[in-house]
Amino acid sequence: MNTQExxxxxxxxxxxxxxxxxxxxxxxxxxxxxxxxxxxxxxxxAAVGGGVQVATGGLFAPHVAAIGVASFASYAAFASVVPGxxxxxxxxxxxxxxxxxxxxxxxxxxxxxTEVAVRQEWHCVVIMVVGGAPLIGAxxxxxxxxxxxxxxxxxAWSAIAVSVLMNVSACLWQPHPNDHLLLLWHGxxxxxxxxxxxxxxxxxxxxxxxxxx
Amino acid sequence: MESGNVTNERxxxxxxxxxxxxARAYRELLELVAPRVRRVVLRVRGFASPEDREDLVQEVxxxxxxxxxxxxxxxxxxxxxxxxxxxxLADGAxxxxxxxxxxxxxxxxxxxxxxxxxxxxxxxxxDAQALREAVRNLPQGQRRAIELLKxxxxxxxxxxxxxxxxxGALKVATHRAMAALRKALKSQRS
Numbered sequence: 001m002n003t004q005e006x007x008x009x010x011x012x013x014x015x016x017x018x019x020x021x022x023x024x025x026x027x028x029x030x031x032x033x034x035x036x037x038x039x040x041x042x043x044x045x046a047a048v049g050g051g052v053q054v055a056t057g058g059l060f061a062p063h064v065a066a067i068g069v070a071s072f073a074s075y076a077a078f079a080s081v082v083p084g085x086x087x088x089x090x091x092x093x094x095x096x097x098x099x100x101x102x103x104x105x106x107x108x109x110x111x112x113x114t115e116v117a118v119r120q121e122w123h124c125v126v127i128m129v130v131g132g133a134p135l136i137g138a139x140x141x142x143x144x145x146x147x148x149x150x151x152x153x154x155x156a157w158s159a160i161a162v163s164v165l166m167n168v169s170a171c172l173w174q175p176h177p178n179d180h181l182l183l184l185w186h187g188x189x190x191x192x193x194x195x196x197x198x199x200x201x202x203x204x205x206x207x208x209x210x211x212x213x
Numbered sequence: 214m215e216s217g218n219v220t221n222e223r224x225x226x227x228x229x230x231x232x233x234x235x236a237r238a239y240r241e242l243l244e245l246v247a248p249r250v251r252r253v254v255l256r257v258r259g260f261a262s263p264e265d266r267e268d269l270v271q272e273v274x275x276x277x278x279x280x281x282x283x284x285x286x287x288x289x290x291x292x293x294x295x296x297x298x299x300x301x302l303a304d305g306a307x308x309x310x311x312x313x314x315x316x317x318x319x320x321x322x323x324x325x326x327x328x329x330x331x332x333x334x335x336x337x338x339x340d341a342q343a344l345r346e347a348v349r350n351l352p353q354g355q356r357r358a359i360e361l362l363k364x365x366x367x368x369x370x371x372x373x374x375x376x377x378x379x380x381g382a383l384k385v386a387t388h389r390a391m392a393a394l395r396k397a398l399k400s401q402r403s
Contacts, residue, residue: 001345001364006271007243010278016234017282082283083296147280149300206374 020145023078023085030078030142031071034135034162038169041131045173062107063171065100066164072096073161077139080154081146081205093157100164104183121185124170128189132166136197140204148205155201156194163190220245225290232281243274246294250274253298258305265305268366273301275365308366347397355390358383 001009020026072093079089139158148154167186224245230238250273254266261269276297284293348359354376361372362383373383 001271003247003267003271003274005345006274007240007247010243010274011236011240014231014234014236014239017232019232019285020283022285022287082285082293083280083300084288084292084294145282147276147283147297149296203374 020082023075023082023089026078026142027071027075030074030139031067031161033138034070034074034165035067037135038165041127042169042172045127045169061103062100063168065096065103066168069093069096069100070161070165073157073164074139077143077154077157077161078146080150080157081143081148083147083149093160097160121181124174124185125189125192127170127173128163128166128186129193131169132162132193135162135165136193143205148201151201151205152198154205155197159194159197160190163193221289221291224294225286228281228284228290229286232284232286243277246277247274250294250298254302257302269301269305272305272365273298276301343398343401344394347394347401350397351390351393355386355393358386359390359394362387 021029073096076090076093079085136158139162140155143154143158146154167190170186224242227238227242227245231242247270250270251266254261254269254273258266258269277294280297284290348356351359357376358372361367361375362369367375369380369383373380376383378386
C-alpha cells in the first residue's frame with residue numbers, strides 16, 4: 001500500500017473522536033475521586049478494626065504532603081500520554097516527593113532499641129496493595145485513552161500516586177511510630193507496587209493495541 | 214521539524230476539524246503532514262532504503278490517526294506531531310536493531326527451486342494490484358493479520374498484542390489469509 005492509498009484509507013475510515021480533557025483537568029478529577037475513595041475505605045476499615053486516629057503532630061504534615069504527591073504524580077501520568085506535552089509536568093511531582101520525604105525526616109522518631117521488635121505490618125501492605133488496586137485500575141483505564149509512548153513512566157507515576165494515598169489510609173487506620181520500620185513496610189509496599197505496575201505497563205498500556213486501520 | 218506560525222495554526226485547525234469527523238480537512242491535513250514527515254525521516258534515516266523510509270512515514274500517519282484524540286486544540290500542532298514522529302523513529306530503530314542484524318534482505322528470486330511446482334507461491338502472488346484487492350476483500354481478522362505481519366512488519370508476539378489475541382490464533386489467521394489470497398488470485402487468473 002503506498003502512502004496516498006493509506007491517506008485515502010484513513011480518511012475513509014475517519015470517525016469523530018472526543019478529544020481528551022487536559023491532563024490537569026483529568027488529574028483533578030481523578031485526585032478528587034481518589035481522596036473520596038481513601039476516606040470511604042478508611043471509614044470502612046475503622047468500622048471493622050475499631051476506630052481511626054487522626055494523626056497529629058508528626059505524621060500530619062506527611063499526609064498532607066502525600067496528597068500533594070498523589071495529585072502531581074497523577075498529573076504527570078496523564079501528561080505522559082499526551083504527545084508533546086511540556087516536560088515541566090514531570091518536575092512538580094519530583095518536587096512534591098522531595099517535600100514528602102522531607103516531612104518524614106523531620107517527623108522521624110527513633111524507637112528505643114529494647115522496643116525494636118520485628119514489627120510486622122502485613123495488614124498495611126495489604127491495605128496499600130489490595131486497597132489501591134481499584135484506583136490503579138481506574139487510572140490505567142483513563143491512561144489507555146491516551147498515547148502511552150512511554151508506558152513504564154505512565155505506570156510509575158500512577159503507582160506512586162496511588163501508593164502514597166493508600167499509605168495515608170493505612171496510617172490513619174492504624175497509626176504507628178514514624179521509624180525505620182514504617183519506611184521498611186510502607187516504603188517497601190510502595191516500591192513493590194511501582195515495580196509491578198512498571199513491569200505490567202507494556203501489556204496494559206501498549207497503544208499499539210488500539211491501532212485502527 | 215520546521216513550522217511557520219501560519220502553518221502551525223492551519224494544521225491545528227485542520228486537526229481540530231478532523232477530530233469532529235471532517236474527512237476533507239483530515240485528508241488535507243495528512244497530505245500536508247506527509248511530506249514534512251518524509252523530510253524528517255530522510256534527515257534522520259537517510260541510510261535506510263526508500264521503502265523503509267516510506268514505511269516509517271506510513272507508521273507516523275497510522276499513529277497520528279490512532280491517537281488523534283490526544284491532540285489539544287489549545288496547544289500548537291507541531292510539538293504534538295514531532296513527539297509522534299520521534300516515537301515512531303525510536304520504535305523503528307529498536308525494531309531494526311532486533312531484526313536487521315539477523316536478516317538478509319533478498320529482493321528477487323528468479324528461481325527458487327528447479328521444480329516449477331515449488332515456485333507456486335511466487336507465481337501466485339505476483340500481481341500487486343490484484344493482491345491488494347484480494348487483501349481488501351479478506352475478512353477483517355485475516356486482513357489485520359496480513360497487514361500487521363506482512364505490511365507493518367510486526368513480529369508474531371507484537372501482532373498478537375496489537376490484536377489482543379495470542380500467537381497461535383494469529384498464526385492460524387495468517388495461514389488462512391494466505392490460503393484465501395492464493396485461492397482468490399488463482400480464480401482471478403483462471
